[in-house]
Amino acid sequence: MQLTSQCIVCDADVQLPKDVQISEIVSCLECKTNLVVERINEMKIALSKAPAVEEDWGE
Numbered sequence: 001m002q003l004t005s006q007c008i009v010c011d012a013d014v015q016l017p018k019d020v021q022i023s024e025i026v027s028c029l030e031c032k033t034n035l036v037v038e039r040i041n042e043m044k045i046a047l048s049k050a051p052a053v054e055e056d057w058g059e
């Protein structure tokens with residue numbers, strides 16, 4: 001089964017991996033916004049907008 005949540009910016013469905021973790025970053029395919037997984041409560045997943053800061057992931 002596919003987990004989905006709604007983009008807080010454009011209300012599009014955002015598909016999430018079934019092993020999604022809190023604070024994982026996903027991006028909306030519609031508006032390209034980066035969203036962070038804030039809460040996972042069974043089938044309900046709360047997303048919030050990820051900080052727009054371009055971070056260097058230190059590779």
Ligand SMILES: [Zn+2]
Binds near residue numbers: 008010011
């Ligand atoms: Zn969106």
